[in-house]
Structures are given as structure tokens and as C-alpha cells.
Amino acid sequence: MSINILITGGAGFIGSSLCDLLVISNFNVICLDNFDDFYSENIKRNNIANSISHSNFKLIVGDIRNSKLLDKILQDNKIEIIVHLAAKVGVRNSFIIPEEYFDVNVNGTLQLLKAMQKNNVKNIVFSSSSSVYGNRNGEFSETDITDYQISPYAISKKTCELLTYNFHKNYNINVINLRLFSIYGVRQRPDLVIHKFFNLINNNLPLEIYGDGNDLRDYTYITDLIDGIYQSILLCLNTEYCIYDIINIGNSNPISLNNLLKNIKEVNEKEFTVINLPREKGDVYSTFANISKAKKLINYQPKTNIFEGLIKFKVGLGY
Numbered sequence: 001m002s003i004n005i006l007i008t009g010g011a012g013f014i015g016s017s018l019c020d021l022l023v024i025s026n027f028n029v030i031c032l033d034n035f036d037d038f039y040s041e042n043i044k045r046n047n048i049a050n051s052i053s054h055s056n057f058k059l060i061v062g063d064i065r066n067s068k069l070l071d072k073i074l075q076d077n078k079i080e081i082i083v084h085l086a087a088k089v090g091v092r093n094s095f096i097i098p099e100e101y102f103d104v105n106v107n108g109t110l111q112l113l114k115a116m117q118k119n120n121v122k123n124i125v126f127s128s129s130s131s132v133y134g135n136r137n138g139e140f141s142e143t144d145i146t147d148y149q150i151s152p153y154a155i156s157k158k159t160c161e162l163l164t165y166n167f168h169k170n171y172n173i174n175v176i177n178l179r180l181f182s183i184y185g186v187r188q189r190p191d192l193v194i195h196k197f198f199n200l201i202n203n204n205l206p207l208e209i210y211g212d213g214n215d216l217r218d219y220t221y222i223t224d225l226i227d228g229i230y231q232s233i234l235l236c237l238n239t240e241y242c243i244y245d246i247i248n249i250g251n252s253n254p255i256s257l258n259n260l261l262k263n264i265k266e267v268n269e270k271e272f273t274v275i276n277l278p279r280e281k282g283d284v285y286s287t288f289a290n291i292s293k294a295k296k297l298i299n300y301q302p303k304t305n306i307f308e309g310l311i312k313f314k315v316g317l318g319y
């Protein structure tokens with residue numbers, strides 16, 4: 001029998017990639033998205049163009065903060081599991097409009113959890129972020145203390161983790177909080193570093209680099225993440241006990257921004273100039289996922305290294 005699944009933020013970069021897999025994997029997919037104006041609605045409509053051609057995919061345009069709408073969706077569609085991806089995204093923007101980040105990310109997640117409790121939905125996979133680890137060196141493990149976020153965005157994600165724990169403990173909801181590490185690939189958000197650089201290079205414009213280029217990032221290819229989300233869904237649906245888990249999803253192989261630029265140059269076979277600017281607040285020096293828990297719990301094993309990922313991305317963009 002097919003499983004009814006709700007994907008919030010399902011028209012975005014990660015959500016639409018997940019929907020593509022779920023519609024061919026015996027799920028009835030309900031995609032809830034409000035086409036937030038952080039980037040173009042057209043891009044998001046294109047993202048779901050494939051999924052929408054499947055009869056087991058339904059798009060609902062609406063807001064996760066609308067509790068009446070949530071009740072109706074959960075009841076009408078007998079939702080069994082939710083993958084919660086809808087959010088105000090972007091670290092820098094969160095300094096400009098922090099109130100909106102807390103309203104959508106924290107209040108929106110609270111409304112969703114309340115609707116789950118009310119309508120007896122027992123499973124949620126939530127997209128948290130490596131940013132909850134704050135500004136530190138070395139590998140990041142799920143058992144590390146995470147009390148020192150340095151941006152409103154990161155604080156909102158940490159708060160959502162605490163909220164999901166509260167609902168797990170008090171209402172027996174299975175929760176998997178995935179901490180995602182710099183996801184890139186086809187459909188990547190245009191504000192994110194790899195996509196932005198490819199666009200600038202293609203338009204013969206200089207790249208703006210914040211800091212000295214030595215910051216490390218654990219870039220993770222989208223199909224590796226989607227595999228991790230899919231396995232997390234199965235874990236929730238098949239567990240005998242009520243579970244709460246936090247799981248890092250990264251590549252576990254950080255590279256510096258300078259090294260990323262070398263790879264991008266090789267892939268694009270094109271020269272470009274770089275403008276160095278001061279570091280921005282909210283930027284951390286390093287991210288590095290320890291993925292042993294992901295390997296153990298969901299058999300997660302990233303398969304795409306940065307060079308292969310950049311090639312796939314370039315092909316996807318059609319450059």
C-alpha cells in the first residue's frame with residue numbers, strides 16, 4: 001500500500017529533488033510550499049515540473065504557519081509522515097529580518113508539530129543545519145554541545161530541534177533531525193556559493209570572496225543527501241520503538257574555499273577574477289561532519305566527491 005507523505009518546502013532545491021524520488025517509490029506525495037520570495041517562483045515551479053506530471057503528486061500552495069490549512073491537509077490526506085523542509089533560508093539574510101526567520105522557522109515548525117499532535121501523525125524528518133554547531137574546528141559530532149550559534153538562522157534551527165524533542169517526549173512522535181552540511185547540485189539555490197560562482201563565471205563577472213579563502217566547508221552532493229533523507233523516512237516508518245535522533249548528513253571531507261575555486265576553474269575551463277572582501281558576520285570558519293552515526297543508523301555513505309559533483313552540476317546547468 002502507498003504511504004501518504006507531506007513534504008513542506010517541497011518546491012525548493014532539496015524538496016523537489018526528494019519529491020522526484022518519492023513519486024517513483026510508491027508514495028503519495030503532498031507538497032506544501034508558499035513560493036516564498038527569497039528566490040523566483042518560476043525556478044520553484046520548474047523544480048516540480050517533473051513531479052507534477054505524476055498522478056501521485058499533489059501541490060498545495062500555502063504557508064506552514066496556517067494551522068487551519070495544516071489540519072485540513074493532515075486529515076484529508078491521512079498523512080503518515082512529514083519531511084519538514086520549509087524555512088526562511090540563508091544565514092546573511094537572517095541578520096536583516098530575524099523576526100521573519102523566527103516566525104517562519106520556529107513558529108511554523110511549532111504549528112506543524114501541533115497539527116501532528118492533533119491529527120495523530122507520528123513521524124517527522126526535519127532539516128536542521130550544520131550551523132547549529134557554531135564556530136569551531138575539527139569534526140562535528142551529534143553529541144557535541146551546541147549552545148553557541150552565531151546567526152539568527154542557526155538559532156532558529158537549534159530551537160526547532162528542541163521543539164521536535166519536546167513533541168517526541170510528550171506525544172510519542174518519531175523524530176529524525178538531519179543536520180545538513182552545505183548541500184549543492186542540480187537545482188541548488190541561486191544564493192548559494194557554488195551556483196552563484198557558476199553564474200558569475202558564465203557571465204564573465206568577478207567572484208566575491210569573503211575572508212581569505214581558507215574557510216573549510218563540507219560540501220555534500222544532493223543525491224547523497226536525498227538518499228539519507230529516504231533512509232531516514234524508512235527508519236521512522238519501520239521502527240519498533242519511538243525514536244528521537246539527530247544525524248549529520250555531510251560528505252565528511254571538508255575543502256577550503258580556495259581549493260573549491262581551483263576545482264571550479266578546472267571544471268569550467270575558464271579564467272575568472274576574484275575580489276577579496278572582509279568576512280561577514282554569521283560565517284563560520286569550518287564545517288566538518290562526523291558521519292559515523294549516519295552510517296550506522298541509516299547506512300549512509302556519500303558517493304559523490306567534489307569534482308564529480310561539480311561536473312554533474314555543470315551538466316545540469318547546461319553550461
Ligand SMILES: NC(=O)c1ccc[n+]([C@@H]2O[C@H](COP(=O)([O-])OP(=O)(O)OC[C@H]3O[C@@H](n4cnc5c(N)ncnc54)[C@H](O)[C@@H]3O)[C@@H](O)[C@H]2O)c1
Nearest residue numbers: 009012013014033034035036063064085086087127180183
Ligand atoms: N541547502 C543547504 O545547503 C541546506 C543546509 C542546511 C539546512 N538546509 C535546510 O534545508 C531546507 C531546504 O533548503 P533548500 O536549500 O532546499 O531551500 P529552498 O529555499 O530551495 O527551499 C525551501 C522551500 O520552502 C518554501 N517555504 C519558505 N517559507 C515557507 C512557508 N512559510 N510555508 C511554506 N513553504 C515555505 C520556499 O518557497 C522554498 O521552496 C531548509 O529548511 C534549509 O534551512 C539547507
